[in-house]
Amino acid sequence: MPNVLIVGATRGLGYELAKRYAQREDSVYGTARTSQPANAHHDIRWITGIDVAEEEAGGKIARGLQGHKLDLVIITAGYFGKESFDEPDFTAEVKMYQTSAIAPVFVVHALHKAGLLKSAAEGKTGTKIILVSSESGSIGLRHESEGGGNYAHHASKSALNMVGKLLSLDLKKDNVAVGLVHPGFMRTEMTAGVGFDKYWDAGGAVTPDEAAKSLASWIDDDFDMSKTGTYWAPRGAADIGTAEAMLGPKENLPTPLELPW
Template sequence: MVNVLIVGATGDLGTALVNRYAQTGKKVYATYLNGKPDKDPPKNVEYIPEIDVTQPNAAGTISLKFLDTRIDLLVICTGVFYTETLDALNWENELRMYKVNAMGPLFLIKSLRAFPHLIEDNVTKIVLLSGEVGSIALRADAASGGNYGGHASKAALNMVGKLLSIDMKPKGIPVVLVHTGYLTKTLPDGSKNLCKDHPDSIGAREAAEALYNWIDMELDMTKTGQLWAIRGTAGIRTAAAVLGQVDEPQAPRQLPW
């Protein structure tokens, strides 16, 4: 049976990914720190609680669930984003974003490799949820400033993914970064944040379906070390200014760093 590990599985996208992979019959291991998992998950879904990617014991806890099997697909979709302006920066929020968004995935993958049976050469695939917000090239004048930690921590994640791909390439393990599009968020009061600045925003279920299909049909060593907009450039306000005319804005496209 194919084993899928989804790290950060109780956010909107994480939950949708768990449900999508569960439908295929694959064994799904789903970690979470906050949020509430499904109280009655399918038999092929196993939740792993209290996994904080910023803590060194995360990989050890996960490894206990993989005593005699490997991780075929690792999807890390943990992330935090605090809004900020130049006049209202928050030191602790900035540190939190760098730790969760960039440092956490790196140290988790490094620690998982300490268990040789988990990350298998020429088999395991690694997907890091990043975003066009981490692309320096796409921060054209048409883009707004601010949100320094959110953008810069994702840019750091992009560099982490690129360097990881170089280290993993001899082992036949692809490492890719993906932009799933702008997601409609569930707010604490249960309402929906429709991402008014991005009219092409989509729900988590639609994003999960697109990501599932892209991984299934497109992800191989030819994509390693790249940043991909799996639903195309629709909604990326600076796409035309930076990339030129896009004939098929809904088609998957590699994004510049």
């Protein structure tokens, strides 16, 4: 029975992933900032009191796993503080970088040092680590039509992409694969909270369970050591508003789609 860790599992994509893996009878561990959510799937084992923006979060997660080695780690925790050039927000920017780009280093480091990541022989894949990024972190997809602003939302995801690339190099000797993903533009509290719900229909936004289904399928069927350190949109370009301007007609782009850095 595979052991799966979902960091940020109380709502949205994280919860839908945790529920999906639990329903197929994997051994699932989910982290929560406070307590487990009401009516959570009964087969999810919760590690509570985890704020990934805190330095000790990785150590707490490692202790909560009680020695169980992991087949899959998905770090979904995120924070989106909306800002503009006229009104940048220093506190929100720091929190976005801490959550998106700093936390994964310390979580993965703690899991590795505790011996909770599975290594593998050459040609095989040990633990798979998926860092949930966003197409917003792609410099190559930025286009003048969308304007500027939301500096740390974009830049913290770009920083996460670099973190994932570097982790892939450090963990390659153990055949631990690290992937960066844009899971899709989602209809969540987070996107609604910054006013992006007005773009849901035109932007092709999907529900978290739809995004979880396509991401889990990609992890199972496509992601292995041959793709470690790379950046993908498992659902393709359908919900990436700048894709045509920067990459060409969407109908000519493959699914899954490897994204430009």
